[in-house]
Amino acid sequence: MKRLIGIALAALVVAATPALALTELTFYYPIAVGGPLTKVVDNLVAGFEKEHPDVRVHAIYAGNYDDARIKALAALRAGQPAQMSVLFSIDLYELLEQDAIVAFDDIGADKTWLQSFYPALMANGTYKGKVYGIPFQRSTIVMYWNKDAFKEAGLDPEKAPATWDEMAKMAAKLVKKDAGGNLARWGVMVPSTGYAYWMFQAFARENGQDLMNRDGNQTNFANPEVISALQYWRDLGAKYKVMPEGTVEWGTLRQNFTEGKTAIMWHTTGNLTAVKESAKFPFGVAMLPASKQRGSPTGGGNWYIFKKSTPAERKAALAFIQWITSPERTAEWSIATGYVATRADAYETPKLKEYVTGFPQAAVARDQLKFATPELSTFQTGRVRKALDDAIQAALTGGKAPAEALKAAQQEAERLLKPYR
């Protein structure tokens, strides 16, 4: 008898399902920081499906940013369904050139929603006045400092350097040698492998310069202020001797800091939770120091909607993205990851308010957003970025003078971008 009821129920469910007109969505997403984030994403998706029984969402973890882009584009090319994805915010021009994405303005997203995010985070997703990327997992660079080291060097442990000059001077005091005269602790470290261009954007911005225009077809590498920014970075190692000469490895820097081998480091906010968990000393987080002004680039991933989708799918995708970037969800996501909450009203939610009170370091990235500049992104972005990376590394390792290196990079970028003007 029970079985009969079961079968009857199953038949009912089967019969009822098409009536709901189920929309299926698939998206790819990358993870670039530590922690069990796939689980967080799965929970978010489940929460959405509960509220929207007519939409089924498949979330596919796709490795790092490069992998995610390659996989998403390959899937599109192969005709596999993917209506949206979280991809690198700076993939915008590549995706435009592949004609792969649609503007949110063109599929019925209303202006007030688009304006609810921090403008600094919208820049990388906007092209010719239209929004193509909605900020999601976004970061900036902040300065971490070791309060014990400051105390030991006779500095105020609660006060981080606020200017370039201060940083160089304080770092000089923070350098520690052991009995044998060998270096035991550096004053400051700024990573220069992997994402050198990103760190350099901070220096340039602080010196009053952006490295590219908003249309992504012009770079500004050879500007004298940009050159002097690179000179300062190089001087930290070569002149002030407060940072190792040569390049500093992105991947191991966090450990250098938590093991007390450097008193100050510049790093992504995405590392905040990890540093909090492994540092055995009190540490502070501050905005990056200023030269002419404060400044830091943004980074991280945006939501994109793909052109290869039906109107119904676009509608569902838009609903999903609006849901997952709502203030509540944004607050949850920020706490779980350390990423910046992408909108001001998220910081007004009780959850995030409470979190920031207990851990004020979490608010620094937000406060710095008003000085933020979009991440370097142009047409031919891979090559342009590499030209800049190579120039920075050449200068830091002493292979070329900053001016010479940046002029060569600018020349290369000119050659690459001319066809896009």
Add this chain to the structure above:
Amino acid sequence: MSEIVLEQVTKRYGRVTAVEGVSFRAERGSFVVLLGPSGCGKSTLLRLIAGLEEVSAGKIHIEGREVTALDPTERRLSMVFQSYALFPHLSVAENIVFGLKVRGLPAPERRERLARVAELVGLTERLEHKPQQLSGGQRQRVALARAIVSENPICLMDEPLSNLDAQLRHEMRVEIRALQRRLGMTVVYVTHDQVEAMSMADHVILLRAGRIEQQGTPAELYARPATTFAARFIGTPAMNLVRRATIEPDARDGFTLGIRPEDIRLLANGDGGLKARVTSAEYHGADTIVTARVGEESLVVRAPGEVKLAPGAEVRLGWERSATHLFDDLGRRK
């Protein structure tokens, strides 16, 4: 003076004792054969002499020097391996002079010695060949040439002929023996083939399970085997060993009587002798091997020429009394 002297040499591999308490002397210029069945320790003994293995106990002297703890190099001897151990990438000439080169002999002398030895073993035409372009017998000669070119007074050989066919083996036996005599080398030669031992040796050392069973000249071993083992091992067909009571009905001991097949004669009817029933007769050309039953036992007779006997035929067997060998119940000669 003895060239090689072994005193109570023992070799153990873990719990296996390969050689136990072996003592013997090999006189200068003599041809000594180590003979025994497979696994009796012949190779091990030879390798101990060569210095390729260390003794577990005992002493070895060569040319009056104690060499027990010395390296093979310092023992000044040559060795021919069963597998020849030729260097496959070197030509015949290079193989032969390998050791001379090692010792830094000047090139003219090397050439001269090579020519001499190649002539001696008949390889002059083949000097530029690689080993794999040679026949088995030729490879054997290369190995031999390499051993004698060094002009060491002692040469050890481990079953050097076992890979050759019967015809070639016979030729090489003669050649090796002739060479050894001509060069006055002391040779210790390992074989499990008693024909080889009998035909080549000045002195045979018969091994059994790592120990010396008997040693002496081939004639001594043939004429007065010390044990039933020695008796059966030497001579073809092997010596007949029967319970003494079968032949001499009034004997009450458990002794064994041995008679070599070639010492038994087939008697004409009425000449007395032992009655027997033929079970087979194999014609070998020069002689016929007749097997006949006496009571429970079987006797083999080697009769000269062709003897036509059908199975089941009755024959009478006779021998000289002096041709019998008597062994006690432990197999020792009485």
Add this chain to the structure above:
Amino acid sequence: MRHVYGWLLLTPAAILLVAFTHYPAVATLAESFFSTGTAVRPSRFVGLGNYAALLGDPIFTQVLLNNFWFALGTIPTSIALAMLMAAWVNGALPGRALVRLAYFTPTVLPMIAVANLWLYFYTPQIGLLDKVTALFGAGSHNWLGNPDTVMGCLVAMTIWKEAGFFMIFYLAALQALPPELGEAARIEGASRWYFFRRVTFPLLMPTTLFVLVNATINSFKLVDHLFILTKGGPDNASNLLLYYIYQTAFSFFDTSYAATLTVVLLALLGAFALVQFQLIERRVHYR
């Protein structure tokens, strides 16, 4: 009829080979004569344009040169080391199974894992290398961050990784050598070194040839560690041809130029294999 049957039997293998080896190779060659297309700018025929660009590309010149030094640094040393280790491990040594295992371990580790391991060797101050040199009073070195040392670091790591693998081939070859050869040489008075030089080494030549071809190919093929260790930096000081191809294809999205570089890589490898087999085979003794 028998022919048809034979061809039918061959078909599956032939299809696989064509689909996954020959077709991509030919397609790559074809693509190298076109410009990279996007949805906005379709691809067009440019003849040898990509190859001309190659000659004017300083990074290409540098990665080729880097690859040359990388090959020169890794191949002879890892082969010599492999041979030495094999000879040692082949002897009757107490605990030699353990030693063999220890040598072989680097080989079974994936290159990515190896790179992660060595990243922590080379990290300034907190890395093993700096900690060890600190014991002798030396200061900290920025091993991977210095263009002068970075290539040496990669070479050392690759040797560590490869030598154990090649050792296995040598070990197998050594075990196939009859032990009497060594005994014969000992009796003739040859020292171990003389024997190695005059007998073992020449007899190992077929293995050496095989290993040499593999090592050469590997020196062009192994770039996994670059993803972890240096990303080709600083300023391309550790960039290798294949990694540059990867960057061109997946970071620059310039598939045509990547195809052009790939054609160069294939041509280089083909030429090496040919030269090695042709030249050395004549001097190798095969049994």
